[in-house]
Amino acid sequence: MRTIFFIIQKEFRQLKRNRSMLPVIFVMPVIQLLVLSFAATFEIKNTNLYVVDNDHSKMSRELVAKFRGSSFYTITGYSEDYKSALTALEKRTASQILSIPSNFERDLQKDDKAKVQVISDAINGAAAALTSAYAFSIIHDYNINLLVETFPSLNMKDPIDIRYSFWYNPKLDYTTYMVPGILVLLVTLIGMFLSGMNVVREKEIGTIEQINVTPIKKYQFIAGKLIPYWLIALFELALGLTIARLVFNIPMIGSIGLIFGVASIYLLAILGIGLLISTMADTQQQSMFLSWFFMVIFILMSGLFTPNDNMPVWAQTLNIINPIAYFIPVMRNVLLKGSGFADISHQFWSLVLFGFISISLAVWRYRKTS
Numbered sequence: 001m002r003t004i005f006f007i008i009q010k011e012f013r014q015l016k017r018n019r020s021m022l023p024v025i026f027v028m029p030v031i032q033l034l035v036l037s038f039a040a041t042f043e044i045k046n047t048n049l050y051v052v053d054n055d056h057s058k059m060s061r062e063l064v065a066k067f068r069g070s071s072f073y074t075i076t077g078y079s080e081d082y083k084s085a086l087t088a089l090e091k092r093t094a095s096q097i098l099s100i101p102s103n104f105e106r107d108l109q110k111d112d113k114a115k116v117q118v119i120s121d122a123i124n125g126a127a128a129a130l131t132s133a134y135a136f137s138i139i140h141d142y143n144i145n146l147l148v149e150t151f152p153s154l155n156m157k158d159p160i161d162i163r164y165s166f167w168y169n170p171k172l173d174y175t176t177y178m179v180p181g182i183l184v185l186l187v188t189l190i191g192m193f194l195s196g197m198n199v200v201r202e203k204e205i206g207t208i209e210q211i212n213v214t215p216i217k218k219y220q221f222i223a224g225k226l227i228p229y230w231l232i233a234l235f236e237l238a239l240g241l242t243i244a245r246l247v248f249n250i251p252m253i254g255s256i257g258l259i260f261g262v263a264s265i266y267l268l269a270i271l272g273i274g275l276l277i278s279t280m281a282d283t284q285q286q287s288m289f290l291s292w293f294f295m296v297i298f299i300l301m302s303g304l305f306t307p308n309d310n311m312p313v314w315a316q317t318l319n320i321i322n323p324i325a326y327f328i329p330v331m332r333n334v335l336l337k338g339s340g341f342a343d344i345s346h347q348f349w350s351l352v353l354f355g356f357i358s359i360s361l362a363v364w365r366y367r368k369t370s
Contacts, residue, residue, distance in 0.1 A: 003216055007224025011198075015228070025194070029186045029236050033243055037179050047131045050077035050085040050094035057105035059146075063116070066142050067098060072134045085119075095121045096131055108146070168336045175248050180331040181304040183240045188324060189295065191233040191267050195274030196291040198225050199366065200281045222363050226271050233267045234260065254334035258341060262334075265351045266327045272358025273323075279365040298324045323354045 015021060049067055053060050067073045077088050088094035099117040107114035118135045122128035169176045202208040211221065237260070244250040274291060281287040301308075301315060302324035308316060319325050326347040333339035341348070 003220045004224045004227070007216070007221065008227050011225065011228040021194075025190065025232060025236075029190060029240065030243065032186055033179075033182060033240055034247065036182050036185075037175050037248060044127055044130050044134075045072055046074045047072055047096055047134070048076045048094045049073045050088045050097045051075055052079060052082050052085045052097060052099040054080050054102040055100050055104040059105040059108060060100045063100065063139070063142050064098070066138050067135075070134070070138060072131075089119070089121055092121070095127075096135065098135070176250060176336065177332070178304075179244045179248050179250050180335050181302075181328045183237065183244065184302075184324060184328050184331055185299060185304060186240060187233050187237050187263070187267070188270055188298075190236050191229060191270040192274040192277075192291050192295060193288070194229045194232070195226065195271045196277045196281075196287045197284045198229070198275060199278035200284050200287045203282060204284060218363050218366050222275060222359070222366060226268075226275060226359070229271055229274075230264075230267050233271075234263065237263055250335060252335050253338035254340070258344075259331065259334055262327065262330050262344065262348055262351065265348065265355050266323060268355035269323045269351055269358050272355060272360075272362050275362040276358060276365055279362060298322050301325065302328055304328055323351060326350050326354075 015025075051064055051067070053064065064075070064078075068075055076094055077085065079085070082099065085094065085097045085099070089097060097117075097119040099119065101115060101117075104114050104116070116139065118132060118139075120128040120132050120135075166172055199208070202211065241252070241256070241259075245252060273294065277290045277294075278287055281290060301311070301319050301322055304324075308319060308325060311319070330339075330344045330347050333344060337343075
């Protein structure tokens with residue numbers, strides 16, 4: 001233990017001397033958390049709408065007013081020229097077109113039905129589907145209002161009284177869903193990249209040969225290299241949780257101790273992967289490329305942005321070896337649902353296995369030769 005303690009002391013002294021790393025460790029994660037939590041969202045607001053109104057009637061103006069009054073739409077164009085609307089769509093100054101034909105009001109009054117056309121820019125398929133759903137909802141609401149005004153004697157109340165109740169995120173705030181996952185991402189970035197550059201930095205500056213001729217055992221060297229960044233990553237998690245509570249008002253229903261307990265095991269797995277990469281690489285540049293290669297795959301398949309259940313079967317099977325995919329559900333379930341250990345035991349024991357394998361491989365891969 002005394003040998004490990006001296007190695008830990010050496011690591012902290014090296015970090016203190018390397019002033020360029022201190023902002024990366026302590027400032028960059030805070031900025032990333034604040035920026036990503038607001039930017040990483042699938043909510044679509046202020047959709048640019050171009051209105052082609054060929055009727056200019058009271059009813060067409062009422063329909064346009066419905067869109068103008070919605071917080072999801074910004075009307076950027078209004079004319080009778082359909083070609084101008086298509087040009088705006090091609091130039092990306094409009095994302096959607098609402099086309100109201102002539103005789104819109106007359107058809108409604110005469111035949112009790114009329115047609116409108118909604119055209120969406122579907123380059124981004126998910127965004128197009130969502131904005132189209134917004135448009136259809138507004139038109140449906142307008143249609144209901146017309147029925148009430150035209151036939152006031154009709155009872156338009158639904159036979160079933162439907163009331164919505166959203167558990168764990170009553171206000172449907174997207175940051176409540178995203179911030180716990182982004183916290184996992186930031187802790188992972190710090191842990192993997194710092195540990196990934198650890199041993200290889202000793203190779204580049206030439207001190208690895210001096211360490212190799214000492215009686216330090218391999219497991220002592222790996223433990224001394226791992227523990228400082230394990231402590232730093234836990235500190236980053238504590239700082240991130242504090243910001244999440246104070247800035248984003250993220251509910252913390254579950255046990256914070258359980259969060260840190262699982263995080264301690266998770267970080268062993270991530271740091272082990274970083275140290276394994278560090279023992280394989282010859283330069284810090286190689287280590288950064290390898291770490292980034294695995295990080296991109298892990299993040300995209302982690303369920304941070306899209307549910308794992310929506311992935312193909314082969315991707316869900318491959319995701320078994322993705323440690324991030326285990327810790328993100330733990331963070332969300334414990335913080336938002338108040339889940340206990342029994343609810344996350346599968347993820348916990350999977351991370352224990354990951355940690356054991358990754359650290360064992362790092363110890364085995366580090367060749368201590370004189």
